[in-house]
Amino acid sequence: xxxxxxxxxxxxxxxxxxxxxxxxxxxxxxxxxxxxxxxxxxxxxxxxxxxxxxxxxxxxxxxxxxxxxxxxxxxxxxxxxxxxxxxxxxxxxxxxxxxxxxxxxxxxxxxxxxxxxxxxxxxxxxxxxxxxxxxxxxxxxxxxxxxxxxxxxxxxxxxxxxxxxxxxxxxxxxxxxxx
Numbered sequence: 001x002x003x004x005x006x007x008x009x010x011x012x013x014x015x016x017x018x019x020x021x022x023x024x025x026x027x028x029x030x031x032x033x034x035x036x037x038x039x040x041x042x043x044x045x046x047x048x049x050x051x052x053x054x055x056x057x058x059x060x061x062x063x064x065x066x067x068x069x070x071x072x073x074x075x076x077x078x079x080x081x082x083x084x085x086x087x088x089x090x091x092x093x094x095x096x097x098x099x100x101x102x103x104x105x106x107x108x109x110x111x112x113x114x115x116x117x118x119x120x121x122x123x124x125x126x127x128x129x130x131x132x133x134x135x136x137x138x139x140x141x142x143x144x145x146x147x148x149x150x151x152x153x154x155x156x157x158x159x160x161x162x163x164x165x166x167x168x169x170x171x172x173x174x175x176x177x178x179x
Contacts (some may be wrong), residue, residue, distance in 0.1 A: 002042070008032050029061040040065045043072040050076050050100045059116045063179055072118075072177040078125060079105040082169040083137055090141040106173060113177055120178030125170030130157040 007023040008031075009015060015025045026032040043062045052058045062072050077100070083091045096103070104112075106123050113121045129145075131152040136144040152160075164170045 006032065006036065006040075029065070032065060036065050038064070038067050040067060040070055042070065044074075045072065046075040048076075049074060050102050050104070053101060055102055056112055056115055059112055059118075059177075062177075063116050063118065066179040068179060070179045072175075072179075074109075074175045074177060075126070075172050076104055076109070078169070078171055078173045079103045079108075080169055081171050082134070082164055085169065086138070088137065088141060091137055094143060104173060106168060109173060109175060113175070118177040118179060120176070122176040122178075124174045124176075125165040125168055126172040126174050127161045127164045127170035129161075129171065131160045134160070 005023045006026065007018045008026045008029055009018060010027060012027060015027075018025050043066060045062065049055050049058055062074075066072060077095070081095070084095060110121050110123060130147060132147060132149040133144055135151070136142075136148055161170070
């Protein structure tokens with residue numbers, strides 16, 4: 001799909017694995033700037049922005065590496081996840097992790113993107129878990145994964161996921177950002 005791919009990974013222990021899969025690696029964005037400033041067609045960031053100290057600078061770094069009309073695909077946990085709306089203390093302890101420095105909803109993320117001046121910000125949602133996971137969170141107050149009870153068929157599960165994504169309560173926020 002791409003002639004060349006790059007990875008910016010602070011954990012140097014992961015570089016060998018990334019390189020064995022064909023990616024050119026950098027330890028930080030400053031190293032990448034020298035070679036890639038304004039040259040990337042696409043940037044992908046899944047499950048990262050919630051871990052960085054300065055999300056605005058993180059987005060600015062991505063913006064700077066993209067060429068004009070370049071696109072960034074970004075995904076992170078959604079603070080408006082359906083289970084957050086139910087005030088389940090066990091879920092809140094599960095959701096709020098010490099590894100995460102930030103939590104976002106559509107408004108906070110789009111506000112950050114506007115500060116960086118992306119010309120296009122398209123927000124959508126994704127939900128991976130089925131109705132059994134939701135039901136068991138309500139009953140057992142702990143994560144269970146998928147298909148733990150077979151009360152719901154694929155039609156119900158797909159409808160559930162589709163509804164949550166449509167109303168902005170899916171577990172993940174997905175952004176398509178255009179420079």
